[in-house]
Amino acid sequence: NAGVMQNPRHLVRRRGQEARLRCSPMKGHSHVYWYRQLPEEGLKFMVYLQKENIIDESGMPKERFSAEFPKEGPSILRIQQVVRGDSAAYFCASSPQTQGAGNTIYFGEGSWLTVV
Amino acid sequence: RKEVEQDPGPFNVPEGATVAFNCTYSNSASQSFFWYRQDCRKEPKLLMSVYSSGNEDGRFTAQLNRASQYISLLIRDSKLSDSATYLCAVNKNNDMRFGAGTRLTVKP
Numbered sequence: 001n002a003g004v005m006q007n008p009r010h011l012v013r014r015r016g017q018e019a020r021l022r023c024s025p026m027k028g029h030s031h032v033y034w035y036r037q038l039p040e041e042g043l044k045f046m047v048y049l050q051k052e053n054i055i056d057e058s059g060m061p062k063e064r065f066s067a068e069f070p071k072e073g074p075s076i077l078r079i080q081q082v083v084r085g086d087s088a089a090y091f092c093a094s095s096p097q098t099q100g101a102g103n104t105i106y107f108g109e110g111s112w113l114t115v116v
Numbered sequence: 117r118k119e120v121e122q123d124p125g126p127f128n129v130p131e132g133a134t135v136a137f138n139c140t141y142s143n144s145a146s147q148s149f150f151w152y153r154q155d156c157r158k159e160p161k162l163l164m165s166v167y168s169s170g171n172e173d174g175r176f177t178a179q180l181n182r183a184s185q186y187i188s189l190l191i192r193d194s195k196l197s198d199s200a201t202y203l204c205a206v207n208k209n210n211d212m213r214f215g216a217g218t219r220l221t222v223k224p
Contacts, residue, residue, distance in 0.1 A: 048211055104150055104162055104205075
């Protein structure tokens with residue numbers, strides 16, 4: 001199964017620690033998206049990346065959050081100095097390289113972050 | 117104004133009912149449109165794309181009105197297994213944005 005792979009699936013961090021979430025896109029996909037879903041809330045866009053480029057980070061909090069998608073390896077969403085409000089499900093998705101109408105995105109199973 | 121807006125519901129309907137969800141989007145340059153389904157503590161999964169001419173997949177019918185910038189999803193003869201949250205999604209240049217989702221509960 002060459003679906004979108006996220007790890008870890010569940011992560012517990014104490015306040016002030018760092019959280020690193022990894023996402024490997026589907027084979028042949030070069031676009032990666034990160035979304036955050038707070039409990040009982042909708043899916044909020046965070047960042048859209050292509051290999052080595054951040055295309056749109058308008059949904060990223062200005063501080064403590066960063067994302068990258070290096071030439072080799074998975075995309076990383078990094079949260080520094082986590083606070084309780086960061087507890088959420090973080091979903092990664094990917095789409096093919098070709099742009100245009102009709103392209104949809106495919107989600108990984110999510111990473112559930114709990115800050116204690 | 118949010119980029120994509122949906123009625124959050126919840127919609128509680130009996131089995132066999134017909135239920136409709138609407139979604140509006142703010143960017144008139146949006147290129148493609150989709151409905152996703154999300155079960156509790158699971159990832160969203162593509163339900164269907166939405167085409168200008170309207171399209172049907174079994175009990176599900178999706179429609180797009182570009183002039184009014186809204187899309188809709190109609191579920192006929194609803195089943196217990198249709199209980200989930202339904203998310204509309206709007207895509208412009210591979211930049212995909214989602215509505216907050218509408219929760220549906222189908223009861224026996």
